[in-house]
Amino acid sequence: RDLTYQLGRSLEGLVSTVTDPFTDSVVRLGVTGLSRAGKTVFITGLVANLLDRGRMPQLRAEAARRIEAAYLQPQPDDTIPRFDFEGHLAALTGDDPHWPESTRAVSELRLSFRVKPAGLLAGVKGSQTVHLDIVDYPGEWLLDLALLDKTYADWAEDALIRMAKRPEGREFLAIARAEDASHPFEEGRAQALAAGFTTYLQDARAAGWSDCTPGRFLLPGELAGSPVLTFAPLPQPAATPRGCLWQEMDRRYEAYKAKVVKPFFRAHFARIDRQIVLVDVLGALHAGPRALEDLRQTMAEILSAFRPGRNGFLSEILLGRRVEKILFAATKADHLHQSQHAALTAITEGLVRDARDRAAFSGAEVAALSLAGLRATVEETVERDGTTLDMVRGRLLATGKQAAMYPGELPGDPARLLSPARQGADRWLDADFALMGFAPARLNLRPGEGPPHIRLDRAAEFLIGDRL
Numbered sequence: 001r002d003l004t005y006q007l008g009r010s011l012e013g014l015v016s017t018v019t020d021p022f023t024d025s026v027v028r029l030g031v032t033g034l035s036r037a038g039k040t041v042f043i044t045g046l047v048a049n050l051l052d053r054g055r056m057p058q059l060r061a062e063a064a065r066r067i068e069a070a071y072l073q074p075q076p077d078d079t080i081p082r083f084d085f086e087g088h089l090a091a092l093t094g095d096d097p098h099w100p101e102s103t104r105a106v107s108e109l110r111l112s113f114r115v116k117p118a119g120l121l122a123g124v125k126g127s128q129t130v131h132l133d134i135v136d137y138p139g140e141w142l143l144d145l146a147l148l149d150k151t152y153a154d155w156a157e158d159a160l161i162r163m164a165k166r167p168e169g170r171e172f173l174a175i176a177r178a179e180d181a182s183h184p185f186e187e188g189r190a191q192a193l194a195a196g197f198t199t200y201l202q203d204a205r206a207a208g209w210s211d212c213t214p215g216r217f218l219l220p221g222e223l224a225g226s227p228v229l230t231f232a233p234l235p236q237p238a239a240t241p242r243g244c245l246w247q248e249m250d251r252r253y254e255a256y257k258a259k260v261v262k263p264f265f266r267a268h269f270a271r272i273d274r275q276i277v278l279v280d281v282l283g284a285l286h287a288g289p290r291a292l293e294d295l296r297q298t299m300a301e302i303l304s305a306f307r308p309g310r311n312g313f314l315s316e317i318l319l320g321r322r323v324e325k326i327l328f329a330a331t332k333a334d335h336l337h338q339s340q341h342a343a344l345t346a347i348t349e350g351l352v353r354d355a356r357d358r359a360a361f362s363g364a365e366v367a368a369l370s371l372a373g374l375r376a377t378v379e380e381t382v383e384r385d386g387t388t389l390d391m392v393r394g395r396l397l398a399t400g401k402q403a404a405m406y407p408g409e410l411p412g413d414p415a416r417l418l419s420p421a422r423q424g425a426d427r428w429l430d431a432d433f434a435l436m437g438f439a440p441a442r443l444n445l446r447p448g449e450g451p452p453h454i455r456l457d458r459a460a461e462f463l464i465g466d467r468l
């Protein structure tokens with residue numbers, strides 16, 4: 001195994017790092033999803049398996065043995081952090097396997113393939129080089145697109161209304177309502193308000209709410225503490241004299257739009273050809289009906305970014321370009337026995353149906369599936385009280401002990417979960433499901449074998465199969 005990597009490495013050094021504009025083709029794949037959806041694990045599993053290709057039967061170019069080589073290369077963008085593939089793979093597959101650090105900002109990795117042409121061209125044309133540029137970015141940043149259409153007053157009103165519906169918002173709501181924003185601006189006050197607002201967003205995210213915008217409040221990176229992140233929603237005062245708190249909050253909100261949101265869309269989003277949106281459907285199911293409905297609405301908002309027609313700014317920066325394929329993937333499918341994967345995919349389709357129909361309308365090819373970037377469980381069918389149960393077995397994160405789990409039966413019809421009548425119910429899954437966090441298992445990989453996964457090959461076939 002080590003040898004395979006070393007070979008890959010030396011090839012990396014030998015092969016020219018320059019893209020030949022006449023013969024090479026480049027596919028830019030965006031990987032997004034809300035925080036903890038599984039982006040880091042997905043990319044690590046995908047790249048490891050594409051490098052090794054031992055477990056990718058559904059990738060047709062691989063099944064036809066047309067991929068002669070796959071290797072990592074220096075990425076084309078010099079100022080974007082490189083996705084730490086080696087570090088994340090070592091975390092997942094080392095002696096003491098553990099989950100890697102999650103995505104906190106945008107990062108990039110270039111994986112290049114040398115591929116023999118298919119069909120009639122096979123005898124005539126030589127091998128071709130295809131570069132896959134994987135761009136990992138937080139889904140929260142896509143949600144910020146909605147801010148571009150809103151003034152500070154509109155946004156603040158919406159944010160306060162949303163807060164009133166969430167228990168985690170109670171404390172900050174009381175503070176915001178008590179604030180008179182017509183008073184003169186003071187930096188200390190603005191900082192205290194921004195800190196209170198950020199705490200609310202973090203608590204709301206931890207409780208399972210999906211829409212926790214503005215995106216950079218949760219993942220600030222190098223912007224932490226800067227004025228563009230030092231604002232908060234406040235009720236509009238009757239008068240807004242010059243130099244008052246409201247005016248400065250308004251100015252910072254506009255700066256966030258102009259200096260944070262727009263540059264991200266211009267520099268990264270506008271150049272994506274293919275997109276995978278990862279969704280922690282099981283996590284939302286576990287958090288309960290309101291979290292699932294919130295996820296549905298959030299997905300619709302995320303996907304409005306893929307319908308540029310409606311947004312003047314996006315149409316302007318895309319200049320007629322568009323994302324050609326979008327895949328919605330429910331992650332952590334290894335938490336369920338495969339007999340329930342079809343139900344999980346059906347729920348995912350139900351969640352993104354509206355958004356999906358609209359994306360399809362704008363010309364993108366759209367699909368949904370359930371996957372696991374790294375499979376941490378094995379399947380087990382047991383007899384219990386005369387019935388058979390399809391379970392999964394793995395090492396629990398909480399206790400470190402092996403356990404077999406049955407999360408309960410997911411309904412085959414997602415409409416049953418998503419209908420308004422269900423909104424009153426508190427939970428659907430067995431209480432056992434609360435315990436379901438599995439640690440990655442220790443692996444004994446044979447040479448040429450990538451780490452175990454679920455449907456990464458299908459995902460790769462949908463996203464890039466036509467370009468290989």
Ligand code: GDP
Pocket residue numbers: 033034035036037038039040041042099100101102103331332333334335371372373374375376438
């Ligand atoms: P990100 O924030 O989108 O980058 O999310 P990560 O990829 O870091 O995943 C967040 C957490 O979800 C991980 O730490 C794991 O606990 C869990 N997870 C992600 N992918 C899988 C998977 O394929 N199987 C299992 N069992 N857990 C996963």
